[in-house]
Amino acid sequence: MAESKRDYYEVLGIPRTATEDEIKRAYRKLAKKYHPDVNPGDKDAEAKFKEASEAYAVLIDPEKKAKYDQFGHAAFDGTGGVSYDYNSADFSDIFSDLFGDLFGGGGFGGFGGFGGTRTRTRGGPVQGANTRARIRITFKEAITGCEKELELNLKEACPECGGSGAKKGTSPVTCTQCGGSGQITMTQQTIFGMSQTVRACPTCSGTGRVIKDKCPKCSGSGYVSRRQKVQVSVPAGIDDGQSIRIRGKGEPGANGGPFGDLLVEVRVAEDPVFAREDTDIFSAVNISYAQAALGDTIRIPTVDGEVEYELKPGTQPGTRIRLRGKGVPYLRQNNVRGDHYVTFLVRVPEKMNREQKEALLAFDAAMGGGLSGGDGPGPKKKKNIFR
Ligand SMILES: [Zn+2]
Ligand SMILES: [Zn+2]
Structure with missing residues (x-):
């Protein structure tokens, strides 16, 4: 005799006439409330979450729903236990909705089986990040182009270990946890069954190699910072705010990847004339x-x-x-x-002496101007301009 189970509609708190949207909405509400990630260690919440998920998996599937509507729980008995195919049910959009907000789209580890297995593949060579600097030049330097020198702290391969990060005379060894592959497969027992997740190996951070004795000069990073002079060739015609890319002077890459670039932003001073x-x-x-x-x-x-x-x-x-x-x-x-x-x-002159004023008046008169009572636009009454 099967243990008595609550009616799926009752579990989700919806009428039998509920639409697909209503089923989804009801489940989303319950999942948000009872999800184990939100209630760690709470057995009661976990049971409720499982119950709601089971109800949802059946009711969202038209075929299973039809069977359930006709036969009730008996429709799924006699199969040697519960055999709801959670992975075939449409959980993914619900969880991406829910946990995109809750967990910033990050890990949703224990339920890898839902939205397809999350795989973080082994890190291949990755170029380092670009870094930025700024120089100021004059207006004329922007027209003619110029050579500038920057002094910056730049990372370079550690001279002691040559960038390996391992102490002199030693070298990195193959990671024993992942066997050098850089990734591990985690098999987890979730409340829905077994779930497999491939992750970057935590021991070697996905590189497949482990440094046993770290280089004392660079603490195993393989890089040291050094004050360096960098020549910047500013091309003629550069405009304010444009950047010059200097290849390979950025951050070091990961897993043997190349250095990033240095982007030098050029600020052009304003000119008083041009x-x-x-x-x-x-x-x-x-x-x-x-x-x-x-x-x-x-x-x-x-x-x-x-x-x-x-x-x-x-x-x-x-x-x-x-x-x-x-x-x-x-x-x-x-x-x-x-x-x-x-x-x-x-x-237009701001100040004039008597001689200049007379000359201008004479000129104005010669032009038939208003100042001397001519037919120009000025006042007809002679104004005393010799004040
Ligand atoms: Zn070193
Ligand atoms: Zn490893």
């Missing part, structure tokens, strides 16, 4: 009213030094001209350069 946008340079040049009106040969500062420019008579304030090829070199094509745009600003 502004930059991609490969173009922008600046402003002050000219006088007379220069603007009459034209002149002027000198314009560029990143290559001053260039002569023929200012046209009648140049208006705000006129922008382009000096072709005087911009920033293209990073990957240094013989091609952007342009330099120059905006002319017309300087």
